[in-house]
Amino acid sequence: MKDKSAFEEFDVVIVGRGPVGATLANLLGLCGVRTLVLEREAQTYHLPRAVHFDDECMRVFQTIGLAEAILPHVILSPGMLFLDADGRMLLDWSRPQTLTPMGWNLSYRFHQPELEDVLIAGLARWPHVALRSRCDVFALDQDEIGVRVRYEDLSTGKLSEVRAGYVIGCDGARSLVRRFIGSRIDDLGFHERWLVIDVLLKRDRDDLGDYSIQHCDPRRPATYVRGTGARRRWEITVLPDEESQEVAQPAKVWELLSRWITPGDAELERAAVYTFHSVIAQQWRSGRLLLAGDSAHQTPPFLGQGMCAGIRDAANLAWKLAAVLHGRAESSLLDTYQSERQPHVREFIELAIRLGGVINTKAIEAGLAAGETRENAPVKLEVKKPLLGPGLALGDLPLAGHLAPQFELTDGRRGDDRVGYSHVLLVESAAALSSRHALSQAGIDILISDDAEGVGSWLREHGIIAALVRPDRYVRGTARNYTELDRLIAAITPPTHVPSAA
Numbered sequence: 001m002k003d004k005s006a007f008e009e010f011d012v013v014i015v016g017r018g019p020v021g022a023t024l025a026n027l028l029g030l031c032g033v034r035t036l037v038l039e040r041e042a043q044t045y046h047l048p049r050a051v052h053f054d055d056e057c058m059r060v061f062q063t064i065g066l067a068e069a070i071l072p073h074v075i076l077s078p079g080m081l082f083l084d085a086d087g088r089m090l091l092d093w094s095r096p097q098t099l100t101p102m103g104w105n106l107s108y109r110f111h112q113p114e115l116e117d118v119l120i121a122g123l124a125r126w127p128h129v130a131l132r133s134r135c136d137v138f139a140l141d142q143d144e145i146g147v148r149v150r151y152e153d154l155s156t157g158k159l160s161e162v163r164a165g166y167v168i169g170c171d172g173a174r175s176l177v178r179r180f181i182g183s184r185i186d187d188l189g190f191h192e193r194w195l196v197i198d199v200l201l202k203r204d205r206d207d208l209g210d211y212s213i214q215h216c217d218p219r220r221p222a223t224y225v226r227g228t229g230a231r232r233r234w235e236i237t238v239l240p241d242e243e244s245q246e247v248a249q250p251a252k253v254w255e256l257l258s259r260w261i262t263p264g265d266a267e268l269e270r271a272a273v274y275t276f277h278s279v280i281a282q283q284w285r286s287g288r289l290l291l292a293g294d295s296a297h298q299t300p301p302f303l304g305q306g307m308c309a310g311i312r313d314a315a316n317l318a319w320k321l322a323a324v325l326h327g328r329a330e331s332s333l334l335d336t337y338q339s340e341r342q343p344h345v346r347e348f349i350e351l352a353i354r355l356g357g358v359i360n361t362k363a364i365e366a367g368l369a370a371g372e373t374r375e376n377a378p379v380k381l382e383v384k385k386p387l388l389g390p391g392l393a394l395g396d397l398p399l400a401g402h403l404a405p406q407f408e409l410t411d412g413r414r415g416d417d418r419v420g421y422s423h424v425l426l427v428e429s430a431a432a433l434s435s436r437h438a439l440s441q442a443g444i445d446i447l448i449s450d451d452a453e454g455v456g457s458w459l460r461e462h463g464i465i466a467a468l469v470r471p472d473r474y475v476r477g478t479a480r481n482y483t484e485l486d487r488l489i490a491a492i493t494p495p496t497h498v499p500s501a502a
Helices: 019-030 055-063 065-075 112-125 176-181 250-257 305-323 331-361 366-372 415-419 435-440 456-460 482-490
Strands: 008-015 034-036 052-053 074-076 080-085 089-094 107-110 127-131 135-142 147-153 158-169 185-201 210-217 222-226 231-237 266-281 289-291 379-381 424-427 446-447 468-469 475-479
Touching: 008 019, 008 305, 019 034, 019 055, 019 112, 019 127, 019 305, 019 468, 034 446, 052 055, 052 305, 055 065, 055 107, 055 305, 065 074, 107 112, 112 127, 135 158, 135 176, 135 456, 158 176, 176 289, 185 250, 185 331, 210 331, 231 250, 250 266, 266 331, 305 331, 415 446, 424 456, 468 482, 475 482
Parallel strands: 008 034, 008 158, 034 127, 080 210, 089 379, 158 289, 424 446
Antiparallel strands: 052 107, 074 107, 080 089, 135 147, 147 158, 185 231, 185 266, 210 222, 222 231, 424 468, 468 475
16 A cells, blocks of 8 residues: 555645636635646637626736736627517616726626636746646545545556645536535526537628627527627527437528528537536535535526636635645634635526526516616616625624725725735724734735725725725625724734735
8 A cells, every 4th residue: 555645745636727727726826835736638628618707707817917918818898688589678788898896897708718728827837836637537535634636647547646635626517526525416497408609700790799689589599799809609599399419510500590690701610509507516515625616506607607606716715725724724714615605606596597587588577677677768787796605704794795896006006916815904094003013914914095095985985994805805894993993803813915916
């Protein structure tokens, strides 16, 4: 029997190097965590998959120092319109083209292979992060001190194993890690076949527009999405009596596309039938095994929040893993990961299901619950981001569990670039802080009105004098007076500062 001490050792092994796994690996690299990413495939999947992410995701990409590298590969989205079978607008979900309080735009479109290439290239910055492709994990055995990870190198057939403190399954809907956890699935009831068609335009078709269009035609609901460059996508419902293989044949595909484009306009890049699901894993952690992204939850695509949810998982989980691995927190901290993230993602999935119902009907009444009614006008849809579930929020105080804004520094930089992936205390003035040195020693930055415009006015707007913001930019606790401020500071488990990657 091989001596355990002879195994190669890592703090964390991530199974899967898609956008969620690669983002998590970059965050752990930023935290100084020894990380190994094991990926079954040889290279990035070349065809489009996810096509949208939001301002919160871009803020995470900023945190890992890759936002500027990603920007050339994205376009801004003006939003989505829901039209009935006669072309009349049912719902108007336009997105503002100005920056949000996150410091970024609300909606970006992208080509997933390009995003993944940037995220994967970013891993080379961290000497303590390794990526191994063509490695198929087949066994996970955990004990009181770690996890034995066994995998096959598919390029050589060699069987290998490593030891890890924790294993994170970012390995998708058919997750091996989820099977080893033994988690059951909560089925939220949405399972529909849709034909996903990606094309490359041969000539300009400006008439197709920049908005995403939901064609709410009960005979054959369909979605149009403008991608980057010449890329365009249609998602079209597959009828119950249609065979998936037959409907994806080129002749049938062009027949379905004929109301919008012809073979003279574009070439087919991909046509495949997918079943859209709405499921959430009941158990995201078992000891040293955890789930993130599609291995933990799957959503219909109508909100464009599938990948976004996984990126939020990574941002929530990485700093907690680092705190546990560096001895600054008990392992029970990791239980707050599911308790905070699961209700958040469930609310998004349930809204996506409701929108799916609108797409499948011609009745405007079906959409009224999703937005605000205006007389003689379409329903204006506004989606508010959910709050975190119960976890680390300190007390029933204003803003706990809400996202904090990103303030612009007086030198013109974004505030997160100074704070890094760390806690920060927002106060109007540091003069009232008797424990400023203690906060500094604990690695908690302090941002005051003199440092960043808008801090004081934001605090006053919400009736508080201070807010403690976590590394994932959610408010952990606030104080309405100096007594509450002293309690807030005393309740903090001192985290170690992680510098910005920018």
